[in-house]
Amino acid sequence: MTATATTQLPTDWRDFYALTKPRVMSLVIFTGLCGLLAAPGSIHPVLGFTAILCIALGAGGAATLNQWWERDLDAGMKRTAARPIPGGRMDPTNARDFGIALSAASVLIMGVAVDWLAAIILAVSILYYAVVYTIWLKPRTPQNIVIGGGAGAFPPMIGWVAVTGEITLMPVLLFAIIFTWTPPHFWALALFVQSDYAKVGIPMMPVVKGAASTRRQILLYAVLLLPLAAAPWLIGETGAIYGVAALALSALFVALCLPVAFRTAAEGDRMLPEKRLFGYSVFYLFALFAALVADAVARNHGWIA
Template sequence: MTQASTIPLPADWRDFFALTKPRVMTLVIFTGLCGLLAAPGYINPVIAFTAILCIAVGAGGAAALNMWWEADIDAGMKRTSARPIPMGRMKPTDARDFGIMLSGASVMTMGLAVGWLAASLLALSIFYYAVIYTIWLKPRTPQNIVIGGGAGAFPPLIGWVAVTGEVTAMPLLLFAIIFMWTPPHFWALALFVQTDYAKVGIPMMPVVKGEASTRRQIIIYSILLVPLAAAPWFIGGTGAIYGVAALSLSLAFLALSVPVAFRQAQAGDGMKPEKRLFAFSILYLFALFAALVVDRVAFYQGWIA
C-alpha cells in the first residue's frame, strides 16, 4: 500500500463519517438488529443498544482501514475517486488511526458490556474484512468476494449471540444466507463497473474469468440461495411468515438473475438487467431479515403457532 500523492487538506467530521461507509453500514446495522430481535430470550434494551452500536462502530472501523489501505486503488476508480483520501482531504495515516480506534473501542465495549463471545465474533469480522478480504484476497484472486463475503455475514450472528450467548444452527444459517447472497449481489455490480476494476488491476470475476463465466456463476448462486434462505423455516426455526417471504423473495431474485445470466451485454445498452438485479439484491436482504423479525414478533404475540 502506498500513500496518496496529494497534500491533505484539513478534514472535517463529514470526511471521518465517510470513512465508515455509511450506506454499507446501514445494511450492517439492520441485519445485526434483526439477528438480535429474532433471537430467543431477553436482553436489556440498554445492552441491546450497546451491542448494535458496537456492531456499527466496528463496521465503520473496518471500512476506514479498508479505505486507508486502498487509497491508491480508490484514486484510480471513478466510483471511489471522491473519497476523502483520494481527494486529498485527509492523511492516510489519520484514516488508519481512526479505523484502529473505532475497531478497538467497539470490541472492548462489546466484551465488557455484552459478552466476550459476541466481542470475539466482532473482532473476527473486523479482521476478516480489513485483513483477509482487503489485504489478502481482493488483490490476489477472482474468488475474493466469494470467500470475503463472510465479512458482511457476521452482523446477524453477532446480534443473535449478544442475546443468547451461544452459537447455534439458526444464527449460522443467517450467516450462510448473507454469505451466499454476496457473490450474485456484488458480481451484478462488478459487471457494470468492471472497467474500473480492470484499470486498477483488481482481479474481479468479470475481469479475470470474463462476463460469460460471471453470469453463469450469478445464476448458480441465485439457485442455491433459494433453499438456503428457506432453511430456517425448514428446520423449524421460524414460522410460515418468514418461510413464505423467503421463498417468494428468493424466487424473485432468481427470476431477475435469469436475464443477467443468459445475455451478452452490448456497448451502450445501459446494463439494465444487471442494475435491476443489483438494486433488488439490496431490497431482498432488507425484506428477508425484516420478515424474520415480523415472524418472531407474530410468534410471541400468539398470531401464529
C-alpha cells in the same frame, strides 16, 4: 496557497465520518438489528442499543482500515479518487489510527457491556474484512467478492449471539444466507457499472473470467440461496410467515437471474435485466430479514405456531 498549506489544515470531522462508509453501515445496522430482534430470549434495550452501536462502530473501523490500506488503488479509480485520503484531505496515519481506535473500542465495549462471545465474533469480523479480505485476498483472486461476502455476513450473527450468548445453527444459517447472497448482488452491479478495477489490478470476476462465466455463477448462487433461505423454516426454527416469504422472495430472485444468466450484452446495451436484478437483490435482503423479525414477533405473541 500551496498544496502543502492545504494539507496542514486540520481534517474536517465530516471526512472522518465519510471514512466509516455510512451507507454500507446502514445495511450492517439493519441486519444486525434483525439478528438481535429475531433471537430467542430478551436483551435490555440499553444493552441491545449498545450491541448495535458496537456492530456499527466495528464496521466503521474496518471500512476506515480498508481505505487506509487501499489509498493508492482508490487514487487510481474515478469512483474513489475523491475519498478523504486520496483526496489529500487527511493524513493516512491519522486514518489508520482512527480505524484502529474505532475497532478496538467497539470490541472492548461489546465485551464489557454485552457479551464476550459477541465481542470475539466482532473482532474476527473486523480482522476478516481488514486483513483477510482487503490486504490478502482482494488483490489476488477473482473469488474476492465471494470471500468478502463473509465480512458482510457477520452482523446478524453478532446481533443474535449478543442475545443468546451462544452460537447455534440459526446464526450460522443467517451468516450463510448473506454470504451466498453477496456474489449475485455484487456481480449484477459489476456487469453494468464501468469500473476501473482492471486499471488498478484488482481481479474482479467479469474482467478475469468474462461476462458469460459471471452470469452463470450469478444464477448458481441464486439457486443455492433458495434452500439456504428456506432452511430456518425447514428445520423448524421459524414459522410460516418467514418460510413463505423466504420461498417467494428467493423464487423471484432465481427468476430474475435467469434472463441475466442466459443473455449476452452487446455494445451500448442498456443492461436492464442486470439493473433490475441488482435493485431487487437489495430489496430481497431487507424483505427477508424483515420477515424473519415479523415471524419472531408473531410467534412470541402466539399469533402463529
